Amino acid sequence: MNIGDAAKASGVSAKMIRYYESIGLIPEAARTDSGYRSYGAREVQILRFVRRARDLGFPVPVIEELLALWGDRDRHSADVKRLALDHVESLERKIAEMQAMADTLRHLAEACCGDARPDCPILEDLGGPTAP
Amino acid sequence: MNIGDAAKASGVSAKMIRYYESIGLIPEAARTDSGYRSYGAREVQILRFVRRARDLGFPVPVIEELLALWGDRDRHSADVKRLALDHVESLERKIAEMQAMADTLRHLAEACCGDARPDCPILEDLGGPTAP
DNA sequence: TCTTGACCTTCCCATGATTGGAAGCCCTAA
DNA sequence: TTAGGGCTTCCAATCATGGGAAGGTCAAGA
Numbered sequence: 001m002n003i004g005d006a007a008k009a010s011g012v013s014a015k016m017i018r019y020y021e022s023i024g025l026i027p028e029a030a031r032t033d034s035g036y037r038s039y040g041a042r043e044v045q046i047l048r049f050v051r052r053a054r055d056l057g058f059p060v061p062v063i064e065e066l067l068a069l070w071g072d073r074d075r076h077s078a079d080v081k082r083l084a085l086d087h088v089e090s091l092e093r094k095i096a097e098m099q100a101m102a103d104t105l106r107h108l109a110e111a112c113c114g115d116a117r118p119d120c121p122i123l124e125d126l127g128g129p130t131a132p
Numbered sequence: 133m134n135i136g137d138a139a140k141a142s143g144v145s146a147k148m149i150r151y152y153e154s155i156g157l158i159p160e161a162a163r164t165d166s167g168y169r170s171y172g173a174r175e176v177q178i179l180r181f182v183r184r185a186r187d188l189g190f191p192v193p194v195i196e197e198l199l200a201l202w203g204d205r206d207r208h209s210a211d212v213k214r215l216a217l218d219h220v221e222s223l224e225r226k227i228a229e230m231q232a233m234a235d236t237l238r239h240l241a242e243a244c245c246g247d248a249r250p251d252c253p254i255l256e257d258l259g260g261p262t263a264p
Numbered sequence: 265t266c267t268t269g270a271c272c273t274t275c276c277c278a279t280g281a282t283t284g285g286a287a288g289c290c291c292t293a294a
Numbered sequence: 295t296t297a298g299g300g301c302t303t304c305c306a307a308t309c310a311t312g313g314g315a316a317g318g319t320c321a322a323g324a
Binding site for chain 3: 295296297298299300301302303304305306307308309310311312313314315316317318319320321322323324
């Protein structure tokens, strides 16, 4: 399989496959005589793993750890669970931040009549009724 | 006021003040004879507006629009409200995505006993029980 | 008056993950 | 043989922010 086929089979774009290889997340692909990268089922499976982990929002360095654990027969599931729960925590932190922003804004927007008049509690919150 | 004082007074770092000026979000600051940027209460108020808008997660291009509306006596509050609600929508979209990730991961982690054994539903979800 | 330390200036680089594009080589089908 | 699509590498941009270097400026203290 060439990189394009591996991309289709794994759901990871060819660009990203090359990038993941360049940063060492995945091993260097074998090459044909003419220099084309060559992939088999095994490599596609790894790419799919990476894809799924990215879809779950794991940052690349954590995916590196997950890949290592995946390949370690003597792993402790506790290590995997810790990585997952740490990531959940970081997600929830960001969610809480964004939810606070959204709540504040929704509240301000509710108080804004939203018509042709200039009076606006949103702008008043941001910096006062009129620009200086 | 020099840029450092304006930074302290507004909560925007000196680095960011220069950056906002360079991209045209805020007007170019006046300069002293020796080339130092010079700020007054008016400029600090603008910076505070930008700061508050950033804290609410508005992207810079939207802050540009908000600043323009702030300075427009004939604005329609409807325009401000629309910008705010569009942003709320974009926040809620991202929140929903991240919440879905967190829910999936938390669910998988619950099913993972998290001990010294290698069996792990998290890894199984990502790519199967063992690396290829 | 000179020195010192804190400030300012511009310029470049890095982040993280991803996309886009350009220039040039390779492969296959017509 | 040619046309096209796919492959290669390299470079640039995203978005907002921080870090740092090299060099100029200012104010306080000796």
